[in-house]
Amino acid sequence: MDPVLGIIGGSGLYGIEGLDGAWRAVDTPWGAPSDEILDGTLGGLRVLFLPRHGRGHVHDPATIPYLANIAALKSLGATHVVSVSAVGSFREEMAPGHFVVVDQFVDRTRGRPASFFGTGCVAHVSLAHPICDTLATACAAAAREAGATVHEGGIYLAMEGPQFSSLAESALYRAWGCDVIGMTNMPEARLAREAELHYATIAMVTDYDSWHPDHGAVEIAEIIATLKANAHLARATVAALPAHLDASCGTGCATALDHAIMTAPEARDPALIERLRVVAGRVV
Numbered sequence: 001m002d003p004v005l006g007i008i009g010g011s012g013l014y015g016i017e018g019l020d021g022a023w024r025a026v027d028t029p030w031g032a033p034s035d036e037i038l039d040g041t042l043g044g045l046r047v048l049f050l051p052r053h054g055r056g057h058v059h060d061p062a063t064i065p066y067l068a069n070i071a072a073l074k075s076l077g078a079t080h081v082v083s084v085s086a087v088g089s090f091r092e093e094m095a096p097g098h099f100v101v102v103d104q105f106v107d108r109t110r111g112r113p114a115s116f117f118g119t120g121c122v123a124h125v126s127l128a129h130p131i132c133d134t135l136a137t138a139c140a141a142a143a144r145e146a147g148a149t150v151h152e153g154g155i156y157l158a159m160e161g162p163q164f165s166s167l168a169e170s171a172l173y174r175a176w177g178c179d180v181i182g183m184t185n186m187p188e189a190r191l192a193r194e195a196e197l198h199y200a201t202i203a204m205v206t207d208y209d210s211w212h213p214d215h216g217a218v219e220i221a222e223i224i225a226t227l228k229a230n231a232h233l234a235r236a237t238v239a240a241l242p243a244h245l246d247a248s249c250g251t252g253c254a255t256a257l258d259h260a261i262m263t264a265p266e267a268r269d270p271a272l273i274e275r276l277r278v279v280a281g282r283v284v
């Protein structure tokens with residue numbers, strides 16, 4: 001099966017230059033995604049682009065329709081999903097303007113729907129390695145080719161927001177060993193794994209969060225300025241990605257549901273099973 005690349009564009013990335021295609025409205029059993037999806041071709045590969053916050057930045061981190069976003073990409077045939085996200089940094093060496101291809105998450109979000117499964121069909125997928133190793137390698141190679149300074153590996157702390165962290169929280173997350181902070185990659189990564197999609201994140205550092213003694217509080221103006229200054233790198237990275245995509249996977253993303261469903265076939269809720277066909281049709 002040829003790979004189909006879904007790209008979820010975060011803050012500052014609401015379109016993709018050079019992606020020839022059409023915006024398509026998609027509906028899912030979990031409602032509409034954040035926006036229409038740009039379905040087109042880039043570098044000979046089918047690419048599906050979805051602006052996470054919607055064009056014009058309409059959705060806040062807590063109310064982004066994460067389930068619909070992942071279901072919509074899956075229903076259009078995505079096999080891989082790359083998140084492009086703005087983050088704050090907890091490390092001096094991960095400076096504003098740098099890209100971090102993260103490999104782990106700590107999830108501090110609260111109350112966001114975080115699973116396609118539930119009463120009537122219970123499933124437990126592994127999230128020990130939430131990032132697809134092969135896809136992350138491709139992201140790092142593409143970002144380097146684009147001319148970005150790239151850090152391979154890093155722990156992304158997903159906070160609830162929408163306010164930025166307090167100084168005490170920032171110091172605590174840093175002491176925990178986290179590397180970058182954002183508000184959106186959870187539950188997105190959980191849902192991508194449940195939908196058996198290869199998922200990776202290119203985190204673009206926009207600021208030093210609030211722990212840094214030489215920098216003041218996080219200001220949105222600083223973040224937007226850094227995003228604008230590095231937009232060309234994000235665009236060039238996305239353009240370079242198709243050539244680096246490798247359909248192989250050592251993480252087991254595409255078979256994540258093989259032994260995950262606990263509910264006996266005769267005890268399953270037919271209505272939930274019907275909805276699940278969109279994301280888990282291989283096993284339900």
Ligand SMILES: CSC[C@H]1O[C@H](OP(=O)(O)O)[C@H](O)[C@@H]1O
Pocket residue numbers: 009010011012052053061084085086087181182183184185223
């Ligand atoms: C514009 S700063 C805060 C905002 O940016 C990040 O979103 P995304 O991952 O979609 O780029 C961060 O998580 C916040 O939602």
Ligand SMILES: Nc1ncnc2[nH]cnc12
Pocket residue numbers: 086087088089159164165181182183206207208209210218223
């Ligand atoms: N410092 C920060 N905290 C949370 N999300 C962010 N996105 C960009 N910078 C951030």
